[in-house]
Amino acid sequence: MKYIETKQKEWYSYLIEDREPSSTLIPNNESEVKAVEEIFSSYLYNISDSEILAKIKLFSNNYLKEYYRSRIRSHRWSTRMNALYHIFDFQMDELVEECEQLEIKKLTLQEQVQLLKIYSICHKEVFITKLLQCPTTLTEYEYKKVLYRLDPTVLEQLIVRMDDLPLECQYSLIDILGVKREPQYLSFLESCLHNDDAEIRIRTLKAIFEIGIITDLDKYLPFITSQIWEERLMMAKLLGALPISITSSYLQELLEDENWWVRTQAAKSIGRNKDGKIVLQSYINSSNDRYAIEMANQVLGKES
Amino acid sequence: MSFFKIWEFVMLFFGGLILVYMLVVVISYGIMLLFAFFQLRRQYKLEKQDIDEGYIDLFFSKPISIIVPAFNEEVGIINSIHSLLSLRYPQTELIIVNDGSTDGTQQEVIKEFKMVKVDEIIREQIPTKPIKNIYHSEIFPHLWLVEKENGGKADALNVGINFSNYPYFCSVDGDSILDEKSLLRVMKPIILGNGDVIGAGGNVRIANGTQVQMGTVFQTKLSKNYLVVMQVVEYMRAFLMGRMALSTFNLILIISGAFSVFSKKHVVEVGGYSNHMIGEDMELVVKLHRYLKENKINKRIEFVPDPVCWTEAPESLSVLRQQRRRWHQGLIESMTKHRKMSFNFKYGRIGLISFPLFWIVECLGPLIELGGYIYVIIAFFMGDIYYEFSLLLILLFVIYGTVFSVASILLEAWAMNTYPKIREVFVLMLMSLTEIFWYRPLTLIWRCEGFIQVLLKRKDWGSMNRVGLSKKGI
Structure with a gap:
């Protein structure tokens, strides 16, 4: 506590104001290291800036290396975990070799995840190999955590190896491409639409919806009559991004779908369009599908 | 002789x-x-727990509907809703189900949150008592109020399930005190579980003597009431000696209804909460287990060691007596109903x-x-x-x-x-x-x-x- 109070200003001038670091910043004992950890963590959490990160990395590599080196060998699981977390956060690439040595022992799942995260930042060359070699399958959440901060070049390599990855990892990869919202992945995603696994197809549709670009509608049309309602639902969503003049007939088909969620989404997608109201109104006048009319009315009611 | x-x-x-x-x-x-x-x-001494840190975004989590059944709670309802609105979670919707209150519960909520009547089609997946009106807040787009005929707590929860849009729902008792991290904590097993966890509950603690500051619950001092202190010990022991071990092996039969999360799909499969049962929360967990085993589905119900919810403990013998009798009755009722599982x-x-x-x-x-x-x-x-x-x-x-x-x-x-x-x-x-x-x-x-x-x-x-x-x- 006292360390934080007294050194706060010095750290600020080093990290933010670009002054020269003074040697007094170097922690001398465990509690001072803990204080430094806390200071670093709060900077990293509150400010996203590559320069600050670079300074933290430099400092950690220089002065905290020995401390963590001994800690990751600790027999206490929680000590090792804490050290691995910090190595990842401070991007201490100089400890990568020591990390690799840990793999000789039997590791817990959490340790493996953390190691993969470290490789994904500090040791990119081996990352994919390690990911494929990983003895246990991680959960989707963990894969997402591991893949989230991956850099584009590694991501590209991973896409090429897609078929070798465990299914959970494939799912996560597609989700990641969705949140990145970069059109460059579109052609890869479109190729996934032919995948045998329904979950992959559904997630791909979702990712494409996130990106929001459709180049060739014909590729997607088969999904409107898919046996799987989730695929039809995603189509109802996806079609909402296109002009109503093109999608009107497809969406009306989905409005009469047997599945409640698909009908609701179709009505919403039509309603979202500029001329959607007119389409819905004329649909109500001409159709005799009671449920679909009800749904259309609800959307109209909300808009007015 | x-x-x-x-x-x-x-x-x-x-x-x-x-x-x-x-x-x-x-x-x-x-x-x-x-x-x-x-x-x-x-x-x-493990320092960091990703989810507990609270900086988790929707990409990693799953959207959730929070259901609050309310019956004649005009005194506390506004405060409860405010605390639920301050829960840290990327995507939620909050559904207040007014179970035919005869006091000012509804008017209070409508006034405070500027609610207006809307038309919504509800998909009746679980049969319930009729719904009268649906209101939507003009201030908080994710806050809804459903007015229905009185039918009991289980029925109100079922209405909330029918109305909800998200794949998971969370049931909250009106008198539960929550920390802003409560929802993140209780969702942890579900988020981490790859879809294999269909229900989760957390460690319930005693609220007497706690204080809520900036959304965080603090234990300020131990209650002076011996009866409450005794209950504190009892809750602690129950957690450490029962739930923790049972949860690891998927053996949990009771998850506190004060604050718990379930997968909607599976709850709908078992017909939602049971009406006319005293312990509708235990009954749901037993029904889910039964359904999983009968359909050979390999899923789990988990218990989170972190405290997620604080509840006011009875301070007098008579109230405590009533509570315990009810618990025991509910327990036996559920156990007898499913006795063939033994x-x-x-x-x-x-x-x-x-x-x-x-x-x-x-x-x-x-x-x-x-x-x-x-x-x-x-x-x-x-x-x-x-x-x-x-x-x-x-x-x-x-x-x-x-x-x-x-x-x-x-x-x-x-x-x-x-x-x-x-x-x-x-x-x-x-x-x-x-x-x-x-x-x-x-x-x-x-x-x-x-x-x-x-x-x-x-x-x-x-x-x-x-x-x-x-x-x-x-």
């Missing part, structure tokens, strides 16, 4: 029965306590371990234990070999009632650091030493009363008392 022979036989028989029972209980709880110890020791290989560990354990320890336990108390007193005066027998029993009672409590308190104080003041830890330990002389016999009597009520099939007490609805589960 033959009277004495029979008497002697009876005394020996019951003595033996009680002794065997106590041994079984002490050993099984001992194992569970050890289990908790090893698990906590592993996590000791000792049934088809239901795996739930049938072979959880059910027998609950039958013996929870249902019959109070009867046997109370019998034990009476036995000790009689045997003590009869002298002879009974004297030694009763001493042995007393020893087991002390282990069961006191040693376990003290161990739990120490474990909790060491691993979780909830009671930072040494003095309070001592008060807790001191109080737990007195438990076997007053608190334990009292709760045993109340639970036996609940048992008798089930036999007499009386369901009429305390039917509208909200306090009795939040369940702890031992």
Whole structure:
């Protein structure tokens, strides 16, 4: 506590104001290291800036290396975990070799995840190999955590190896491409639409919806009559991004779908369009599908 | 002379029965306590827990609908809604279900949150009492109010499930106090579980003596009320010696209805919450387990060790008595309804371990234990070999009632650091030493009363008392 109070200003001038670091910043004992950890963590959490990160990395590599080196060998699981977390956060690439040595022992799942995260930042060359070699399958959440901060070049390599990855990892990869919202992945995603696994197809549709670009509608049309309602639902969503003049007939088909969620989404997608109201109104006048009319009315009611 | 022979036989028989029972209980709880110890020791001083940090975004989490059933709660409802609105979670919707309140609950909510009537089509996946109106807040786009005919808490929750849009829902009692991280914590097993976890509950704690500051719940000081202190010890022990071990092996039968999360799809499959059951929260968990096993689905229901929810404990004997009778009644009702699961290989560990354990320890336990108390007193005066027998029993009672409590308190104080003041830890330990002389016999009597009520099939007490609805589960 006292360390934080007294050194706060010095750290600020080093990290933010670009002054020269003074040697007094170097922690001398465990509690001072803990204080430094806390200071670093709060900077990293509150400010996203590559320069600050670079300074933290430099400092950690220089002065905290020995401390963590001994800690990751600790027999206490929680000590090792804490050290691995910090190595990842401070991007201490100089400890990568020591990390690799840990793999000789039997590791817990959490340790493996953390190691993969470290490789994904500090040791990119081996990352994919390690990911494929990983003895246990991680959960989707963990894969997402591991893949989230991956850099584009590694991501590209991973896409090429897609078929070798465990299914959970494939799912996560597609989700990641969705949140990145970069059109460059579109052609890869479109190729996934032919995948045998329904979950992959559904997630791909979702990712494409996130990106929001459709180049060739014909590729997607088969999904409107898919046996799987989730695929039809995603189509109802996806079609909402296109002009109503093109999608009107497809969406009306989905409005009469047997599945409640698909009908609701179709009505919403039509309603979202500029001329959607007119389409819905004329649909109500001409159709005799009671449920679909009800749904259309609800959307109209909300808009007015 | 033959009277004495029979008497002697009876005394020996019951003595033996009680002794065997106590041994079984002490050993099984001992194992569970050890289990908790090893698990906590592993996590000791672990600094970082991603999800708990609160900077998790929607990409990693799953959207959730929060359902709050409300019946005549005009006093607290506004505060509850405000605290629910401040929960940290990327995507939620908040559904208040007004279960035909006769007071100003509805008007208060409409006024405070500027709600307007809207037309919404509700998909009735679970049959419920009719819905009258639906309101939508103009200030908070994710806040809804559903007005329905009175049908009880279970029915109100089912309406909320029908109305909800998201794949998971969270049920919250009106009187629960939540931390802003509560939802993140309780969703942790579901987020981490790859879709294999269909239900989760968390550690419920006693709110008396806590304070909420900036959305975080602080334990300010231990309650001065001995009854409340006793309950604090009881909750702590129940958690460390039961839930933690049971959860690891998917054996949980009770998840507190005060704050829990379930996968909507599966709850709809089992027909939602059951009406006309006292313990609708336990009933749901048992139904889910049954459904999973009968359909050979490999999914789990988990329990989170972190505190997720605080609830006001009864401060008077009469309220506590009512609560305990209701719990016991609910427990037995659920167990009897699904009795065919007991000792049934088809239901795996739930049938072979959880059910027998609950039958013996929870249902019959109070009867046997109370019998034990009476036995000790009689045997003590009869002298002879009974004297030694009763001493042995007393020893087991002390282990069961006191040693376990003290161990739990120490474990909790060491691993979780909830009671930072040494003095309070001592008060807790001191109080737990007195438990076997007053608190334990009292709760045993109340639970036996609940048992008798089930036999007499009386369901009429305390039917509208909200306090009795939040369940702890031992």
